[in-house]
Amino acid sequence: MTKAVLIFTFSPVQSFIAEARRSEDLFNGSAILSRLAQAAGKAIQTAGELIYPAQLQENDTPNVLVARVSQEQAPEIAQKARQALLKEWQEIAEKARAEAYLEEDDLWKRIWKRQVVEAPPWQIFWAVAPETENYAQAYEAARDMLERAKRSRLFDQSEEEGEKDSLSGARTALRTQKYATARKYWEAMSRKPHILSSQVRPEGRELLDSIALVKRFWEVGDREFPSTSTVAAWDFYLEAQKKAQDELSRYRQALEKLPLYRARKQDAVFPYDGDLFFEETLTRQRMKDSYNVEKVDEAALQQVRGTLKSLIQKTRKSPSPYYMLIQFDGDGVGAKIDHLLENKEKAEANHRCFSENIARFSNQVRKVVKPEAGGFLIYNGGDDVLFLASREKGLELARKLAEEYQNTVGKDLGILATASAGVVIAHHLTPLARALSLLHEAEKSAKLGKKDDLGNKGMVCVTLAKRGGEALSALSPWEHVAQVAEWVQAFQNDEVAAVFPYLLARETAMLQDLKQEVKTSILQYLFNRHTGEKVSKDRKDALLGTLTEWHKAIKEKTGVSAMGEIARWLIIARFLASGGAE
Known part of the structure; x- marks a missing residue:
C-alpha cells in the first residue's frame, strides 16, 4: 500500500468572518469555520493520520489539514471529509433556523435552499501526492497541485436577485410573499417578541440572507460574546467591581426598572451590555434604536443617569469609548515549512514538530487572551489569531502573544519564528465593517518591509481610528512596543x-x-x-x-x-x- 500526502482545505475564510455587524457575528463566523474544519479532520482521521494540525481542538481548528493516507484510499477519504464538512454546515444552519423561528413560505424556503444547500458558500479543495521518494517530495507536490486547483476556482454561479442582504450586499435577502419587499419582511420580524434588537435592527434597517441568519442565530454552546461597547467599557467595569461595588449594584437595580434585555445573562454582577455604562445610551432615542423600547419615562431615565454618574464618581474612572481589534499572524509559515523539508530524512519529523509547536502556542493563546486580562478571543487557528481587547490592555496582550510565538514555534527546530500583527483602536459605535477594513490594511502594512530568508518580520502596525477625522497608523518592531506604556505614563x-x-x-x-x-x-x-x-x-x-x-x-x-x-x-x-x- 503506497503512502501519500493529502492536503485538504476550504474557503472563504477572511470574507466569511468579515461579513459582520456585531462582534458576536465575528465570533460565530469563526467558530463555524473551526467546526467545519474539525468535522473534516475527524473524517480524515478515521482512515489517515493527521500531521497538521497536531490536534483537533473545538473552535480552534485551522482550515488547512495535512495528513498521511493510503494513496488508493485518498480520493475516498477526501470525499468523506467533504461530506462531513457539508453535513456539519447543514446541521449548524438548521439549528440557527430553528432558533430564529421566523415566518417562512415557499419563497423563503427556495432562497434558503439555494444559499444553504444547493450553492453553499464553501469552496472545497484537496490534493494528494504519493510518497514515491520521500515525505518532502510528496508534500511539495500536493501543495503545488492544491494551489493550481484553487486558482482554477471551478464552481457554479447562483442567481441572486432582488433586494440584497445588509452584510455581504451580494446575496438575496430572505423574505416571504406576504411582504412586498425584504425590508418590510425584516421590519415585521424585528418586532417579534423573541427577536432582540441586537439580533435584527428594528424598522427594516437590517436585511439578512441565509448565511447572515446562520451567523446571527447559531449559538456556540453557552458562551456569550461581548459587544464592542462592552469591551470598550471593560477596564471601567473591572475597576468598578473593585472600588464601587455598592454603586455598581445600585446602578444595576436602577436599570432593572427599565424594560431592557440582558445581553450578558451569565454575568452575575452586571448582566447588561456595556453600552449602558455610557451616558449617551440613556436617552429615549437610543432606547428605541438600541433596545427597541418605544416608551420610556424621561424621569426614570434621568434617575438612571444620576445613578450612573454616582458610579463613575465613586470609581474615579470614566468608561473609555474605544477598544482594540487585533489580527495576529505568523510570519513566513510557508517559507519555514519549505526550510524544514530540505532535510529529506527528517522532513516528516520536522513538519510534525512544527505542527506540535503551533498547537502549543495555540494552547497558550487562551491563557493570555482572556477576559480577566482584558482580552476576548474570536479566532485561534494556530498561527492566525483574532481577538478584541480593552483600550488599556490590548497592546500588551498582543506583545505577549508575539513573545510567546517566538519562544514556542521555532523551538527544537533551530529556526527563528516571528509573528506580525495589525491593531485597530476604534470607537465602540464605529461600524464594525470599517474597523475590520482598517484592520486588514494594518495587518498588510505590518507584513511589508524587510524580512529574512525565512520570512520573519516581527512587526506591528497600530491604526488609531478616531470617530472623526482620518485614521492614523504607526509601524514598529515588537521589542519597542512596550515603550508605548512608558510614554502613556509620561x-x-x-x-x-x-x-x-x-x-x-x-x-x-x-x-x-x-x-x-x-x-x-x-x-x-x-x-x-x-x-x-x-x-x-x-x-x-x-x-x-x-x-x-x-x-x-x-x-x-x-x-x-x-x-x-x-x-x-x-x-x-x-x-x-x-x-x-x-
Whole structure:
C-alpha cells in the first residue's frame, strides 16, 4: 500500500468572518469555520493520520489539514471529509433556523435552499501526492497541485436577485410573499417578541440572507460574546467591581426598572451590555434604536443617569469609548515549512514538530487572551489569531502573544519564528465593517518591509481610528512596543506636553528631505522645549533615549521615514493617555 500526502482545505475564510455587524457575528463566523474544519479532520482521521494540525481542538481548528493516507484510499477519504464538512454546515444552519423561528413560505424556503444547500458558500479543495521518494517530495507536490486547483476556482454561479442582504450586499435577502419587499419582511420580524434588537435592527434597517441568519442565530454552546461597547467599557467595569461595588449594584437595580434585555445573562454582577455604562445610551432615542423600547419615562431615565454618574464618581474612572481589534499572524509559515523539508530524512519529523509547536502556542493563546486580562478571543487557528481587547490592555496582550510565538514555534527546530500583527483602536459605535477594513490594511502594512530568508518580520502596525477625522497608523518592531506604556505614563503625569507629538509630526513632514543629524537635533530641541521643568535630567535622558533607540530600530526594519513613525506612535500614546477622550 503506497503512502501519500493529502492536503485538504476550504474557503472563504477572511470574507466569511468579515461579513459582520456585531462582534458576536465575528465570533460565530469563526467558530463555524473551526467546526467545519474539525468535522473534516475527524473524517480524515478515521482512515489517515493527521500531521497538521497536531490536534483537533473545538473552535480552534485551522482550515488547512495535512495528513498521511493510503494513496488508493485518498480520493475516498477526501470525499468523506467533504461530506462531513457539508453535513456539519447543514446541521449548524438548521439549528440557527430553528432558533430564529421566523415566518417562512415557499419563497423563503427556495432562497434558503439555494444559499444553504444547493450553492453553499464553501469552496472545497484537496490534493494528494504519493510518497514515491520521500515525505518532502510528496508534500511539495500536493501543495503545488492544491494551489493550481484553487486558482482554477471551478464552481457554479447562483442567481441572486432582488433586494440584497445588509452584510455581504451580494446575496438575496430572505423574505416571504406576504411582504412586498425584504425590508418590510425584516421590519415585521424585528418586532417579534423573541427577536432582540441586537439580533435584527428594528424598522427594516437590517436585511439578512441565509448565511447572515446562520451567523446571527447559531449559538456556540453557552458562551456569550461581548459587544464592542462592552469591551470598550471593560477596564471601567473591572475597576468598578473593585472600588464601587455598592454603586455598581445600585446602578444595576436602577436599570432593572427599565424594560431592557440582558445581553450578558451569565454575568452575575452586571448582566447588561456595556453600552449602558455610557451616558449617551440613556436617552429615549437610543432606547428605541438600541433596545427597541418605544416608551420610556424621561424621569426614570434621568434617575438612571444620576445613578450612573454616582458610579463613575465613586470609581474615579470614566468608561473609555474605544477598544482594540487585533489580527495576529505568523510570519513566513510557508517559507519555514519549505526550510524544514530540505532535510529529506527528517522532513516528516520536522513538519510534525512544527505542527506540535503551533498547537502549543495555540494552547497558550487562551491563557493570555482572556477576559480577566482584558482580552476576548474570536479566532485561534494556530498561527492566525483574532481577538478584541480593552483600550488599556490590548497592546500588551498582543506583545505577549508575539513573545510567546517566538519562544514556542521555532523551538527544537533551530529556526527563528516571528509573528506580525495589525491593531485597530476604534470607537465602540464605529461600524464594525470599517474597523475590520482598517484592520486588514494594518495587518498588510505590518507584513511589508524587510524580512529574512525565512520570512520573519516581527512587526506591528497600530491604526488609531478616531470617530472623526482620518485614521492614523504607526509601524514598529515588537521589542519597542512596550515603550508605548512608558510614554502613556509620561503624558498622564504631564512630564511631556500634550502638543509635543503633533509638533514633531508637523516638523517631520516639513523637513523630511533633511539629513538625519538635523532631524535628530530637531527632535531633541522639541523634546526639551516641551518637557516639564520638574522632570529630572535622568528621566529626560531615559525618555529621549527610548525615542533614539526606537527610531533606529524602525529605520533598520522598515526603511521608511522613522521620525514620522515615532511622531505617530507618540500621538497614539498621547491618545491612550487621555483615556480615549475626543
